[in-house]
Amino acid sequence: MADYRPYDVVIVGAGPAGLALGSLLRPEYRVLVLERRALPIRSSPIGESLPGAAAVLLQRLNLMAAFRDAGHRERGAAVSVWDNDKPFWRDAIQDPAGPGWYLDRREFEQMLRRRAQDAGVTLGEGCKQVDIRHRQGQWLLDTTLGSFRAPVLVDATGRSGHLGRRLGLRRYADDPLLCLYSFLDQVAESQDATMRIQADARGWWYTVPLPHGQRVLAYHMDIDDPLSRQLLRRPDALLARAREHALLAEVLEGLAPARVRGRPAGTSLLEVDQLPKVGSGFLAIGDALLAFDPLASQGLFHSLASAASAAKAIESGLHQSLGAYQQEMQAVSQRYLWHLKASYQGPRRFSQEAFWQRRQ
Ligand SMILES: Cc1cc2nc3c(=O)[nH]c(=O)nc-3n(C[C@H](O)[C@H](O)[C@H](O)COP(=O)(O)OP(=O)(O)OC[C@H]3O[C@@H](n4cnc5c(N)ncnc54)[C@H](O)[C@@H]3O)c2cc1C
Structure with a gap:
């Protein structure tokens, strides 16, 4: 183990979830975030609608002022032609949490990256390969950037759930x-x-x-x-x-x-009850835990919210708090799946079409 540089937490994936978690952990934690891509990203990712409820999470990250200065656009009404052929308007003013924003997504991720660096997180970018093992309560990582160890390992690799898959955790992902x-x-x-x-x-x-x-x-x-x-x-x-x-x-x-x-873009969901099976100190957050259908417009909110819950669980000691984290994430998944099914049942005029039949 002496050859492995020690950290308290290693997070794999520097998307919104991984960067938010790195920033939220107490400063005395030694945190390493490993990212496959070279950052900052050049092309803008898809996924731009952030609900107003995210303001609380941005405040917790101490980012509200930077966020307001970054030129994101306030959201207007949502107009949908869905259940029938008549447009249905839902005014943003009706949302008690505020209208929300259309993001400059690249700027949003750069803001999170700067925040993580200010919090003292070590960022390992361009990390093409990660091999993991669990030995004597430590996660050992052999990567193209060197060898690292930590008692806590977090999968923040997005929808691919790369680490979970490598560890043999099952995913429910049958929506093509x-x-x-x-x-x-x-x-x-x-x-x-x-x-x-x-x-x-x-x-x-x-x-x-x-x-x-x-x-x-x-x-x-x-x-x-x-x-x-x-x-x-x-x-x-x-x-x-x-x-x-x-x-x-x-x-x-x-x-x-x-x-x-x-x-x-279909739902992809880690079976959360399996988390303890791979060895102590393993968590998944953001899309690696639950990747939402874009119809929900909840992916970024969930990335920040699951990062905040994971930070709390890590700081209280995962052996005690993993169960609470699992329960919270299970409740989120169940609520989401229920709403998703109801949404796809809306357009009854297409109920004979293959796309809608698959989802009803
Ligand atoms: C079509 C579409 C539309 C969407 N629209 C919205 C929307 O309007 N609103 C909304 O809130 N959300 C939306 N989303 C979802 C949102 O983009 C995601 O929920 C969010 O990006 C998840 O953040 P994350 O950090 O979990 O994962 P990601 O953003 O995917 O970040 C994962 C990071 O891990 C890195 N990585 C992956 N594998 C490895 C590895 N092996 N080693 C090291 N690094 C690795 C990746 O390079 C990436 O940087 C949409 C998604 C899609 C597909």
Whole structure:
């Protein structure tokens, strides 16, 4: 073990969850965050809507002032054509936690990274390979950046749940949902601040205006739908298809097609009750624990909230508090799965279509 540099906590994955956890742990903890990519990230990830309830978590991270100065956009009303063909408006003002924001996601992650560094977290970036073993109460990590050990190891690798999978933990992930998305340049900064959600026979769309003159357009469909491969290659066809819906056409007028990217987006859930089976001191947070369907718009909130709960559990001693952490996360998962099922049952007019049948 002498060859392994000692830490109190090693977190693998420097996304919002991993960086938030590193920042929240007490300063006397020696914390290492290992990240596969070189940071700061260059292209913006998808996932930009942050609910107003996240303000409490940003305050806990001591980030509210920096967050307010970062140029994120306040969210407007959500307008959906979902249960039937009539647009349904839900005004942001009705949310007691406040309207929330459309994020400049790259800036958001840079802010979290600066916060973690200010908190004394060691960041190991460009870490391509991590091998893990558990010996005598310590997690031993052999990586491309060196060898490290710690009594607590946290999986914050996102939807892949890389560490959990390596340790043989099962994931429930049987929704073959694919998100196709484009970042479109707006000719002029749009005054429209609505989030627009539209169901159709093959899936569902959303579009929101982003800060700095961009708009995201996303289409969620089955990964094995042959149309997805066509749309991935044909930005013009994606935009044309979106414009068939009046709700989307209104805000896509005059915008030019842009590269289409694809991301798996279905629910992916670690079976939380297995956590103690891999050895003491192992936790998963953020998407590595529960990756939400984008319909929920809850992924970032959950990343920050699960990081806060994990920090509390680690500081109170995991042997005592792991059970409470598991219970909390199980309750979150159950509530989420219940709401998700109810949401996908909404568009009854498509109930004969393969996409909707799979999810009802
Ligand atoms: C299409 C789509 C739309 C979404 N829209 C929204 C939205 O509107 N609102 C919202 O709140 N959320 C949204 N989300 C979800 C949100 O983006 C995620 O919940 C959030 O990014 C999760 O943060 P995380 O830190 O857990 O994981 P990630 O952001 O995925 O970060 C994981 C990090 O771990 C690193 N990593 C992975 N494997 C390894 C490894 N082996 N070694 C080292 N590092 C590794 C990755 O490089 C990455 O930096 C959306 C997601 C999708 C797919």
